[in-house]
Amino acid sequence: MATTLTPILTKFWDHPQSWTLETYEANEGYQALTKALAMDQSALVSMAKDSGLRGRGGAGFPTGMKWSFLPPPDGGPRYLVVNADESEPGTCKDIPLMMAAPHFLIEGVAITSYAIGCNHAFIYLRGEVVHVYRRLLRAVEEAYAAGHLGKNIQGSGFDLDVTVHAGAGAYICGEETALLDSLEGRRGQPRSKPPFPAVAGLYARPTVVNNVESIASIPPILLHGADWFAAMGTESSKGFGIFSLSGHVANPGQFEAPLGITLRELLDMAGGMRGGKKLKFWTPGGSSTPLFTEEHLDIPLDFDSVAKAGSMLGTRALQIFDETTCVVRAVDRWTDFYKHESCGKCTPCREGTWWLKQIMGRLEHGQGDEEDLEKLLDICDNILGRSFCALGDGATSPVTSSIQYFREEFLEHLRQGGCPFDRDASALFAKETASV
Template identity: 75%
Template sequence: MSTQLTPILTKFWDHPQSWTMATYEDNGGYRALRSALEMDPVDLVQVTKDSGLRGRGGAGFPTGMKWGFLPPHDGGPRYLVVNADESEPGTCKDIPLMMAAPHFLIEGAIITSFAIGSDTAFIYVRGETAHVYRRLLRAVEEAYAAGYLGKDILGTGYDLDIVVHAGAGAYICGEETALLDSLEGRRGQPRLKPPFPAVAGLYARPTVVNNVESIASVPLIVGKGAEWFSDMGTEKSQGFGIFSLSGHVKHPGQYEAPLGITLRELIEMAGGMRDPNHPLKFWTPGGSSTPIFTDRHLDVPLDFESVAAHGSMLGTRALQIFDDTVSVVRAVTRWNDFYMHESCGKCTPCREGTYWLAQILHRIEEGRGTSQDIDMLVDICDNILGRAFCALGDGATSPITSAVQYFREEFEAGCHTPASELFPPAASTLFANQETVQVTV
């Protein structure tokens, strides 16, 4: 195996009290903060640029460059907003990170806020994850008690407050401007850009919006150096990341490794496919809103450039693994149902397009498709792609068009045979049915 795991953010997740400040400080926590507060904020931004850290929330935009977009200080407030609204189907990295080691995020938020000149930071958490919300509240409380938050942090004269905000629960609030609207108390809907958040974000003030994993990586970069971080990964996709493996592998879970690792290597680390008689059929490199890959893409380096060159997106590194017992038609139908439900309704292509895609996909899944349905699917996708107000519409079309590209014969079979007959759902179930035991008292 050419690539090894790099347990960095996940290093002490197995500690019985991993989420406490004591455990975090025993593992070097908050040392980077002390160093950062002695640096010029301009130098902190430059260190982040030099590290090559790119956004870990999906788009992969250079983090330091985003910080550098803020206009010069005008005497008014500016904000850091951490996007912790993890809701992409298949994505499960930010929530376990905040549960197991929330102080990585807290320390990263303090350093980032100091670098951009913010005295108030917000962590926007998905409202359904009440356990994560409570754990973050406790971590923030610990940081205040230790003097890492509040007035005159560590005697430097720098003041910072962190607000943990629970959203009402909407996939669209993962889009940064919809998140800002929700944070301001309005219905979460994407804003027209420009202006971008760096110029007019939260409360119409300069704002940096970053993903949890991006901010959590900052203390490590400051503490160990930009070169340490950039030495991992590939030339243009530097550093490490948490890869979430789910589905038909023996040991699903979080695998922290340098960018550029391949799925073949990750499946090997995960103990292989769940059943050697059922090989890999298709998989998502970055969650359900990215074009699917097949077994021919096993050796594609999982970095931003290589995945894009093969027609997909690295996204959130949510690797959903499906073997040959799974109907592609059923899978993309379920994903489209999700996007249809979560569409905010602001724009016609997404609101109406996902609805009509659902009608056709369910017909094909039920074996009632027509010869025109497949071409109509692709045509509707083409009319949504690039015309929706935000990326939700584009993301809804990606798995459908790629599924038709690689598995058109399954869609054609939907003109006469239900997917449940071609691929019995029981065969793809991850957990065997448990027999009901009647207990007589």
């Protein structure tokens, strides 16, 4: 096997009490914070840049560069907001990280806050995961009691308060400006940009918004060095990341490995396809990234290689589907999700996702005609790049890529007058629509 796992953030997840401060401190916990508090703040920003760490929330924007976008201090507050609103279908890395080892995030928050001059940081968590919310609250309490948060942290003179905020459960709040509106108590909808959060973010003050895994990666980078981190991964995609395998694999789960590993290698680690079935299609970064097929098994899973192959690495949510899966049905269900989660602010997404769902639903049950495929592509073209945020763009990805790779399966639905994988459901759909 060309690539091996690199257990860093996942190193002690199997410890009986991995989430406690005691376990974390026994595994180099808060040593990086002590080191950071003795450094110049600008040196920490430079360290983040030199490491090559790119945002682990999906976009892959250089983390250190984002920090450096903050304007010079003006005497007013500035904020760090951690985006823990993990809502992308198939994405399941941040929640288990916060559940198993929350102090990685807490220490990362403290170091990042010191680096950017922030004295009040927020962790915006998806409200449905109450068990994770409670665990984070307990971790914050432990950090306060140990002197890692609060007034005069570790005798350094640096003060930091951390607020854990439970959101109300909207996919749109994963978009950073919608998250900020929600955090301020308003309806979560994307803001016009510019101004960007670095200039006018939370409460119209300079704000850094980073993903959970991005911030959690800061302590090991600081402790072991930017060169140590940059030595892993590929030239343009440095370091390690958590790859989430779900679906039709023998042993689904989290696999922490250097960026650039391939799905073929990860499948070997996961025991192969479930039941010996053949791989049909998969997502490299959740349902909002264009589909890949078996021909892409050896694509290096790094930002640039995946983009060159026609998709996006995203959140490394590898959803695996075998030959028994109807791709039309899978895309129909994802489209239903995006229609439901559209905030309704912009016309292309609000109207476009509704029409995508109507046409996909008909096609899945063998209704309509071949022209509907061109209509789908036309609607996607009118959404892509024209919606207020990336939700609209993401909604088009599974539709366009499924037609690209599986057009014949769409046509087979039309020829047979129903889904070849489930004729009973198609017959029921036809009966119900005829009676309306």
